[in-house]
Every structure is written in C-alpha cells, then in structure tokens.
Amino acid sequence: MNEDMPGRKQGHPLILRADTRKKTRRIVFTITAVVVVLTVGFLVWSLRPIILPIIVGTFAAYICFPLLSLFLRIGIPRPAGILILFGAFFLAVMVIANQIGSIMPDEREWLVLRTRFQYKLNERYRNFMGLGESEQTGNIIYKYFGNDLNRFMDSINQVLHLNKEERLLFMKYRWGFQNKPRIKDRYYEYFLKNTESLRSEDEFKNGAFDEGKGKNGDLKKESNIAVVMEAIKLWIITPLVFLFLLIDDGEIKRFFVSLVPNPYFEVSLAVFDKVNGAIGNYLRGILIESLLVGISYLILLSIIGFELKFAVMIGLIAGIANAIPLLGPAIALAIGSSYALIAENVDSILPFITPDNLIIAVAACVLIVMIMDSALFQPFVVGGAVQIHPLAVFIGVIGGSILFGFAGLILAIPTIVVLKESISTLFRELKNYYII
Template identity: 40%
Template sequence: MTLADTSSRAGVVFKSLAAAAGVVLGAYLVWGLRSLIVPATVGGLLAYICRPLVARLERSRVPRGVAIVLLLLVFVLAALVIVNRIRAVMPSDADALELRIRALYTLNHRYEALMGLDRPLTRGNRIYRLMHDDLDPLLDRVGQLLALTPEERAQFVASRPRGAHDAPAGSDRLVEYERANVETLERRARAALAEPATKSAPRSLAASAPTPAAQTPLAALGDILSTWIIAPLMFLFLLRDTGEIKRGLLRAVPNRLFEPALNVLADLDRALGDYVRGLFLECCLLGLTVVLLLTLIGVPLQWAIAIGIFTGATNVIPYMGFAAALLSGLAYALLAEDIRPPLPMVSSENFVIWVIVAVALAELLKNVVYEPIVLGGAVNLHPLVVVIGVLGGAVLFGLVGMLLAVPTITVVKVLVSSTARQLKAYGLI
C-alpha cells in the first residue's frame, strides 16, 4: 500500500469521525435547547405562511419592512383578542367551585345510571361486572380532582345565601349537588373497603395532598417570555431574509453541484411552504366546521368556539384534532344540564350521540374535502408512515416530536427524492 493510499484512507476516516462528532454534538445541542424548539418552529411556520402575503404587499409598493411589521402586529392583536376571549369565559373562583360540584354530580349520576349500580355501589349490570376493575379506580381519581377540600367547601358555603345549607331539600340545587357528592364519596369509600384487600380504598378528602403554591402571574409571564421571545425573532428574521440563508448554504457546495443543490433547495422550500400554508388553512376550516356543527346541535356559542379553537390547534398533529373535538365535545355533553338545541330531533337524551355525529361529520369533511383541496399533493405520505412517525416522535421527544414528525418526514422525503432526481438529471450518478 502506497503512502498516497494510506493518506487517502486516513483522510476518509478523519472526515467520517468529524461528521459523526458533528452529528452527536448537534443532537446534544438540540436536546439541550429542546424548550426552544416549539417557539422557534412556531415563528418559522408563521413566516412560511406569511411569505406570499409579504410578496403581495411588496408588489403593491409597500416596503418589505413595513409589510413585516404590519403582519406581526396583526398576529399580536389576534393573540391578544384570543387571550381576552379565553379570560372572559374563564370562571371565577366561585364559579369554578360551582362547576366542579356540577361536574362531579353529573359524572356520578350518569355513571351510576349507565352501570346500573345499586345503592351501596357494589352491584351493577353486565357492563359494570366486566369493566369495574378498570373504571372504578379511574372514577376515584377523577372524583379526588373534582371534590372540594374542607377549605373550598367552607368557601362554597360562605358564598351561598344565608341559611341555604340548612334549607329544606330542593330549595338550592347546588347545595343538593354538594350533599349528594359527599354522600357518593362516602358510599364509594365503604364499597372500596368491602372489596378484597388487593384493592385499596380511595383516599379520604381530608387526606388529600396539599396543592403546591400557585405561581404568581408575573413569574408565569416571565417564564413564558423567556422562552417564547424566540418566536417573533424567528418570524422577523426569516421574513426579512431575501436569500442570504440560501446563498450561505450554496457557498459550501462545490461548483459542479451548484445547480443540483439550488434545485433541491427550491423543491424543499416549495414543498415545506405548501405543506405549512395548507395545514394552517385546513386547521382554520376544521375549527370553523366544528364551531358551526356544535352550534347547530345546541352547544352554546362560546363553548363551541372554545372547542373549535382547541380542535384547530391540535389538528397540527395528525389524528389529534378529531380526538380533541370528540373528547371536549363529550365532556360538555356529559356535564351540561340545560340543553336547548335549535334542531327538533336533538334532545338531552340523545345529545351525546349528536355530538359524536357532529364531530364525525367534521372529520369526514376534513378527509374528503379540505385535505385533498387545501393540502393537495403537498404531502403524499402513507397513513402508516404518518402514524409510525407521530408515535415514534412522541416516544423520543414527547409533544415536540409529535408536532415535528410529519414536517420532518416530508422534508426528508423531498430531500432524498429531489437529490436523486437532480443527480440523475445532471449525470452525476
């Protein structure tokens, strides 16, 4: 073996080790800065969404900087409006106590009716006999979350009209609900004690662990700003960029690969931009559809809007929008008391069924109409690839992995296919 061959092999080994070290270092940095991934991604995706708008404003003789600032102000105002709307529907402390009382009463009442439970809560129908080992512990945990602590019960009693707690039965519905909740918890505790020793009784209300001290609003705002300040910066710099990033990448490419690399970057930019803009429009359409359908079956507008926003926001993760709409819709259907649907075929008895129908119809419209028209050919991935990618991203990186699974798979797919096509077109392979 000649000296030149030895030197060549040593150079290959050195480059391979350097590349491996770079990959390891990059993975370490990504893991260390993972809290910034979601804000940076949000800023980058918003920039991709707004690039056509900036170009259109520039064609209308609006300076690029002014157009970017206007779009940023629009997003800030929209965020403020959404936050104010959320704050407007958020219950006060007293309303939150009343909501928990109603929710726990309705949950216990409907669970007992569905399972055909007797008064001591020890015998039920066939469904209960099959599933009570799994459902009873879950109901115990939910009950512990919703039940009032002694301090909260004292606060609730103080908020009621004087003498309401000693009034005859039926004179104050909320007081009756709270009495029924306490009685149900006691009956469930006695039923749990009657079970075999392998099953532990639910914790008593007095033994509940004290809740940690709440974070002050100023501290919470500081935590949010320290992380999410990167989002508007990404938005501004990516929209302000007029090709410097692309030129910097191309400067590292050899001359004979310049044209193929330029075409690959163009394909990546087009595919990612089409996907992001299409997904944003699809999420908006799905949220509006959920709001409209839930309003038609009798959900109050403010709750329908809240469920629609939640559905549209979670739709960025494949199949999560449907699950979010179904769970939140069923939660409202199970906890709502006075339902006044505008459609005559909808009643309080079949309201849960109509919620399922409305959510299923919204999902059908998304799959049959919105996705083919809005997304089109931007993402042509097999459903199995999407499911495996989302689950794998969740296992490896949690929520961030679920959010970035499909965009990452899309980028890798376009990168591989476009690179192979360009190299073949230029006779390099």
C-alpha cells in the same frame, strides 16, 4: 506509451498523495458531520423548553413569506413590508390571546365544571348500572363486573375530587367571592353530594369560609404571577424568530449552500428550493385546513345545542390540534362528550336532541367533520403540497411524541415532509446530472 509515463504509473507518489488527500477529506468530513449531528442533538435536547416557541415563530414566518413577496411586487419597500407583517403578527397574537382568555373558564367556572362533571358522571354510572340509593341492586353488567367498575370509578373520583384549597375556594365563590356571581344552589347540592365522603356539610358551612382567608389566596396569586412571567420569558422568542426570518433575505440559505462542494452545488440548490417550497405550501395548507375544521366544529356544535362559548372553545382547540393527525377529532370528542355529560338544558334547533342523547350527537358531529376533512379539506387544501403515506404519518407522530414529547408531535409531519422532498429531489437531480 501512456503506461510508461511516470505520472501515470500505479503507485507513483503523485497518485498516492492524491488518494491520501481524498481519504483525509473523507475522514474529516465524516468526523465533522458526526460532531455536528451530535452537537445539534445535544442542543435540541438541552433547549427543549424553547423549541415550541421557535417552531411557532418559524411557521408564522413561512406562512407570511408569500405576503412579503406580494408587497415587493406591488411596490412596497421590503423594510415597510416587514414592519407591516410584524405589526400584524403582534396584533393577531394579542387578539387571539384576548379571545382565548375570554372564552376559557376562569377559576370559579373550573371549580363548578369539575363539580358538575363528577356528580353527573356518578349519576350516569348509577343509572346505567341500575343502582338505587342503597346500591344493593344492579343489572347483569354490574353483577359480573361491578367490583372492577367500582374500583375504576373510585380512581376517577379521586382525580375529580376538589382538594382542600379548592373546596375552600368553592365555598368562597358560593357567596360571591371577588364580586363573582353566586354559585347556583343546584351546583352547591352537587358539591355537597360529591364531598359527603370527605367532610360533613356542617363543617363546610361553619368553617370553610374563614379558614380559606389569608395566605392561601396570596400564595396562589404569587404562583400565577410566576407562571405568567415564565411563559413570557419563553414565548418572547417567538416574535423575534418571526422578525429575524423575515429580515434574513436568504442569508441562511446562502450559508448552507456555500458549504456544498462545487460539483453538487446545483443539486443542493434544487433540493433546498424544493424543500423550502414544500414546507411553505404544507404549513399554509395546514393553517387553512385547521381554520375550516374549527369553523365546522363551531357550526355543528352550535346546531346541536352547545353554548356558543363552549362551541367556540372546542372549535378553536380542535382546529389547532387538527394539525397533528388524529389528535383534533380525539380532543373534540373528549371535550364535547364531557360537556354533553354535564349539560342539563339543551337548546338545539333539532327537536330530537336532548341531554340524554347529546353524547351521540357529539360523536356524530366529530364523524361528520372527519369525513369533510378527509374528503374535502385535505385533498383540495393540503393535497397540493406533499403526499405522505398514512403509515409514515402514524409512525412519525408516535415516534416524535416518544422522543420529544409535545414538540415532537408538532415537528413530526414537517420533518417527514423535509425528508421525503429531500430524498426524492436529491435522487432526481443526481440522475439528471448523470452523477448516479
């Protein structure tokens, strides 16, 4: 009986029109999705310089969302809570920037550090290879690999050599330029030793100071001002992103959920909430983990005899870089070994640590922090957020760095978190609602 009904017959115009509408919607949806993806990709690629400031502002907002919820629960109005968090964010940025500026070496210290590093590197190389002043002798390693190693050291020295302007500045600081302390005689001797292949000592003593006066300093100041202004223009976005996300109050979420068809509304809402919670937990866990890692480096490096200034600097940089897998330990080892190479006096509470074995002590510190991070910090602090396979982390970090550079390194893990939680939650909810 039903088969004879006009509306049910195969090929009836009503059925054909319904099928046509479905196909049309599917085509329109596919084309729209492709256009949106291509547009977003083009915008991301074109706006690469502002990606990192936006990411920092977004991360800071995610970290502060629980605090805003706490303020609301204890009776603080939302506008007042946002104002408190924004003021705290601005104050924290100013304090951190001031502290970083105070511990980072200035222009004079960078020149001295490069000079010391070059001299000590060449000295350690000669001692390790058994070379005398005439460089006519050498051990068995130098006998077989000396030519290749010499070329390698020459390339390093080309990088470390101070250029003309830097050598002139060194000579200025040698005699107390800009009311800075005079450079020690020992470091001046290192400087002369490093530059003896470029110029004679008399030329530096007689003409360098006068030649360095005038426009070089002015050009350098103008260049520094331009760099600072460019950085301000880029990073002014960060506090604005932070503020707008706190003010948002779910508008972005409601907009994207409203685009989802009704049959998938609850599924999309569950996916959005799950991803949102996972990202927030992950970022807060990473923040605490980075803080613990940085403090660990600070304590251990101070114990083995690092100056407090350099221990704080390495702890700060390595702690922040620890958010990117394997980058934190690599940076700590590289900077710590560089400092150990130029260290001449070690004031360690461990009597067996000397300048000769300080590099080994640095490697031991990095290994200890890596063990603490893997065994304690990650399982208890970050482990509750998401579990990501190490291979996925490695591929994601490498792929992100290739595609988007430094911003890709930072975005890699959060992107993997989003994809993992989205896919797992989506399939679970689709099964719960018997859609699949």
